[in-house]
Amino acid sequence: MTSQALSAPLEAPSSGQFERDLVARHRRGDPEAFDEYYQMFAGLIYNLTLRQCGDPEAASDLSQEVLIRVYRSLGRFKGHSTLKTWTYRVCINLCRSKLGRRRLVTLPLERDDGSLRDVPDEGPGPEARAISRSERDLLSAALPKLDLAFREAVVLRDLEDLSYQEIAEVLGVPIGTVRSRIARGRDQLRHLMAGEGEEP
Amino acid sequence: MNAVHHLPGEVLSAYIDEELTAPERREAEDHLGHCADCQDRLEGLRRVAGGLRSLERVAPPAMLEHGLRRHLAIDAKERGLRGRLEERSLAPRRLPTHFGLVFATVLAFAVILYLFAQALDVRQNGSIGAVGAEFEGARPAVAFERDGALWRQERVLGEPARIVEVESEEGRRLLADLPALLALIEGSEGVVLEIDGEVVLIRSRRSAP
Numbered sequence: 001m002t003s004q005a006l007s008a009p010l011e012a013p014s015s016g017q018f019e020r021d022l023v024a025r026h027r028r029g030d031p032e033a034f035d036e037y038y039q040m041f042a043g044l045i046y047n048l049t050l051r052q053c054g055d056p057e058a059a060s061d062l063s064q065e066v067l068i069r070v071y072r073s074l075g076r077f078k079g080h081s082t083l084k085t086w087t088y089r090v091c092i093n094l095c096r097s098k099l100g101r102r103r104l105v106t107l108p109l110e111r112d113d114g115s116l117r118d119v120p121d122e123g124p125g126p127e128a129r130a131i132s133r134s135e136r137d138l139l140s141a142a143l144p145k146l147d148l149a150f151r152e153a154v155v156l157r158d159l160e161d162l163s164y165q166e167i168a169e170v171l172g173v174p175i176g177t178v179r180s181r182i183a184r185g186r187d188q189l190r191h192l193m194a195g196e197g198e199e200p
Numbered sequence: 201m202n203a204v205h206h207l208p209g210e211v212l213s214a215y216i217d218e219e220l221t222a223p224e225r226r227e228a229e230d231h232l233g234h235c236a237d238c239q240d241r242l243e244g245l246r247r248v249a250g251g252l253r254s255l256e257r258v259a260p261p262a263m264l265e266h267g268l269r270r271h272l273a274i275d276a277k278e279r280g281l282r283g284r285l286e287e288r289s290l291a292p293r294r295l296p297t298h299f300g301l302v303f304a305t306v307l308a309f310a311v312i313l314y315l316f317a318q319a320l321d322v323r324q325n326g327s328i329g330a331v332g333a334e335f336e337g338a339r340p341a342v343a344f345e346r347d348g349a350l351w352r353q354e355r356v357l358g359e360p361a362r363i364v365e366v367e368s369e370e371g372r373r374l375l376a377d378l379p380a381l382l383a384l385i386e387g388s389e390g391v392v393l394e395i396d397g398e399v400v401l402i403r404s405r406r407s408a409p
Contacts (some may be wrong), residue, residue, distance in 0.1 A: 183213035
C-alpha cells in the first residue's frame with residue numbers, strides 16, 4: 001500500500017466500470033488500486049465488524065483479516081454483484097467464522113479518558129433526535145447480545161441502510177427470511193432494552 | 201367471544217421499512233387505525249430502528265491501516281520468494297542422470313529425516329508455550345504457528361537487542377500481526393523473535409519486573 005492521499009476524479013465513472021477497472025488494476029499489481037479500495041470500504045468494514053462483535057480492538061483485528069482476505073481475492077472478483085455487496089459478504093462470512101462460537105463482549109460507552117468514542121459522520125435525522133443518549137447507549141450494548149443471524153440482518157438494515165433485496169443477496173437467503181430476521185432482531189432488542197432499562 | 205387478532209411482528213417491522221406490498225400496507229394501516237396494542241408495538245419497534253440508525257459511524261483506528269500495511273508487505277515478500285522458487289523449479293534444465301536421481305533420493309530422505317527430528321525436538325520441549333522460556337538458557341528459539349504450520353527458528357543468536365513488553369503499544373501491534381504468538385506467550389516468560397534483523401524479546405506479563 002502507498003500512503004498517498006487520493007484526489008477525487010473530475011468525472012466519476014459508472015460504478016460498474018470503475019469497479020472493473022479497479023479490479024483489473026489490482027490484478028496487474030497496481031498498489032494504488034488497493035489503496036482506493038481501502039479508502040472506499042475500510043470505514044464500512046470497521047463499522048460492520050464493530051457492530052458485530054462490540055469490541056473496538058477485536059473489530060480492528062477482524063477488519064484487518066477481512067482486508068487481507070479482500071487483498072488476496074479481489075483479483076478473482078467476477079463482478080456478479082457490486083463490490084460493496086461482495087465486501088459485505090466477505091465481512092459477514094469472516095465474522096460468522098470468528099464470532100459464531102465465542103461469547104461476545106459489550107461495547108463500552110466511553111473511552112478510558114472519558115471522551116466519546118463515536119465520530120460524527122452525518123447528523124441524526126428527526127426520528128433519531130427523539131432517541132435519548134441513554135437509549136442509544138443501551139442499544140449499542142444490547143446489539144452484540146443478539147443472536148448472530150438476527151444481528152447480521154438488523155445491522156445491515158438499520159446501520160448500513162441496505163434494502164431487503166440487498167440484504168438477501170449479502171446473506172444468501174430469501175427476502176422472507178430477511179423480513180423475519182429483522183423483525184425478530186428488533187423485537188429481541190426491544191426486550192433487551194426494556195430489561196436493561198429497569199432498575200435492579 | 202371473538203378472538204383478538206394482531207399484526208405479526210414482521211409485518212409491523214416491514215411496515216416501518218416500507219417493504220410491504222400495497223395490499224399488505226393497506227391491510228396493516230386499516231388494522232393500526234383501531235388497534236392500540238399494535239400501535240404500541242409499532243412505536244416500540246420504531247424506537248429501536250430509529251435508535252440503531254442514530255448510532256454514529258466510527259472512524260477506523262490508525263493501527264488498522266498500520267497493521268495491514270505491515271502484513272501486506274510481509275505477504276508480498278513471501279509471495280516474491282515463492283514466485284522466484286517456482287520460477288526456478290519451472291526453468292528448463294537437463295534431464296537428471298542416473299547419478300542425479302540417486303543423489304536426489306538420498307537428499308529427499310535426509311530432508312525427511314531432518315524434519316522428523318525437528319518435530320520430535322519440538323515435542324520434547326513440551327508445550328509450545330515453553331519454547332519462549334528457552335530464552336532463559338543459552339539458545340533462544342522462535343516457534344510460532346502460521347498458516348497451519350509450526351515454524352521454528354533456532355538461529356537467533358545473541359542477547360535480544362530490545363525487550364518489548366506485551367502490554368506496550370508495540371507489543372500489541374506485533375501480536376496483532378502474528379496472533380499465533382499469543383499462544384506462545386501465555387504460560388511462558390515470553391517469545392524471542394528476529395524482526396527485520398533485530399532480535400527482540402516480547403516479554404509476557406508474568407515475567408515483567
